[in-house]
Amino acid sequence: MKMFKKVLSLCLVAVLSLSVLTACGNNDSDVFKIGGIGPLSGGAAIYGIAVRNGAQIAVDEINAAGGINGVQIEFNMQDDEHDAEKAVNAYNSLKDWGMQILMGTVTSTPCVAVGVHSSADNLFQITPSASSANVVKDNDNIFQICFNDPNQGYGSAQYIGQIGVMGNDGSLVTNVAIIYDSSDVYSSGLYDTFIKEAANQPFNIVATEAFTESSNTDFSVQLQKAKDAGAQLIFLPLYYKEASLILAQAAAIDYNPVFFGGDGLDGILTVENFNTGLAEGVILLTPFIASSADAKTQAFVSEYERLHGEIPNQFAAGAYDAIYVIKAAIEHSGATHTMSVSELGDALKVAVTQISINGLTGENMTWLPTGEVNKAPKAMVIVNGIYVEL
């Protein structure tokens, strides 16, 4: 018995030391190992699943065409349930797997938590959709495919003020109300810059109403106040779940303003059983439209539909672009899969600021060394249940 225990413990030691060795050594496999992190279950799963599916399409395309400089890609997506702690755990298990580049994370709060570790490792990280300004702040290894929140709020205020929106009463919108989620970093980020830029624009903010995560079902008060204040347009820097409730409750009190939102509203038409008539006339700034006539977009949309039976949203498109940005950066820098994580990080973070990409989510996308993307926002309006470019 004693002998058996000794042998067993020796075996354990051997196995453990082996795993330590593999964890810190250079990549000795013959592929690029790209990791992904995002919510595949839980309340934000719709985003993470879309990112996984979109990225996988790009990876399969690149591999079928011969890989990056002849080297195949291996993609491994881990679940973080939109939770910062679980995202860090996922990061660590991907590191053990041998991850060299991270495509993620999908949502902002986990991305900030993971960013601390990836910047310590100098690992090249590109997020398709984590849009908080804090994601790239102080981290020179992290880049965004999506607009960051300040830019979206700023862009929305500029759009309403400069290009102008026709109100449902037939006159140009001058009275604007805001309903935002003060407990959410995305929503309050958009709100902050919208309100700041609105001061320079020729419209008035007549009502500013907040809610929090624990009171996100009843919006009767906020809508009643906006109605009483005579708002012709309501700015909704929200995700589509709350927005769908707001649209229904506004209709219930015979209130018919223009609703204007950021990319968080993308997905509202795919809510199961949703009366899309309620969303008629909703305007949103989003980088991607599935119904676009662009050939690349059409090819992606039909492939996604064939594999997953639904129309991809901008998260899927952003992830698809992210993989191609990684490919372009590797090709531009001449980096190889045998480089260590830090060497790859140094090469790619320079290369990405020197390339320009025509992707699904923007033409001529370029990146600043700070990590922010440079591309033009597109405004869409929902007409007869589909997005139409304004």
Add this chain to the structure above:
Amino acid sequence: MSFINYVINGVSLGSIYAIIALGYTMVYGIARMLNFAHGDVIMVGAFTVFFGVSMQGFNPFVAVLLSIAVCITLGITIEFIAYRPLRGAASSLVVLITAIGVSYFLQNLALLIFGANPKSFTSMVPLNPIRLAGGQIVISGETIVTILSCLIIMISLTAFIKKTKPGQAMLAVSEDKGAAQLMGINVNGTITLTFAIGSGLAAVAGILLCSAYPSLSPYTGSMPGIKAFIAAVFGGIGSIPGALIGGILLGVIEILGRAYISSQLADVIVFMVLIFVLLVKPTGILGRKLQEKV
């Protein structure tokens, strides 16, 4: 005019809290346990209707009855499998933790079956809204049905407890479980009946909640469940009229606080009122002080 709108909305929201709070308060009054899975039974009720009407095309009335039946069965099953084996032997803390476990189980089961995407719920109320004062006050059909259902449920439940034998048995078990058993009352059966009634009401509350706020996800029941638990404590846990008063007060304070003080601080105001009431009257508005028998 806005004030009247706010009050009507507050009473309507409060009525939903009150119906949910009944489930908490009855189970607490009789089994002396906090059934934290109650909020998720609401979600199951709403999903049953969603499944019936929107996915299978059932008649709404049939779907509502089906939903009540499913929730009653679920409530009885939960009680039988998760809570009954722990009764008596274990401390109340163990039952509480089990209840939280059941709550997570139901949420994740719904996540597995229906997915995380929020669904839009088709209102089960066929009434048209009533417009008063030249369209300045709009009372939706859901609001009217919610308030009426709350009143009907309260009146019939009170009558059931006062006038019928099973109702009297419930009262007796809540007074003294041991003595009730000695007098020939089937304590386990009475507790099962309580769970059945509470869960049936949860189905009704779920349908009303999702008709008024038409978004349905596996987490739909958790926040209203917590608010209703607060309403039950506020009104005096264990007291049925207390649940009504606590629920409606909570709804009205929440809406008026949001309207006139700050939309962001609505919950802070609700909890401050709760703390204040509990400081003055620790058993809640209608709660009775229990003599601890040693």
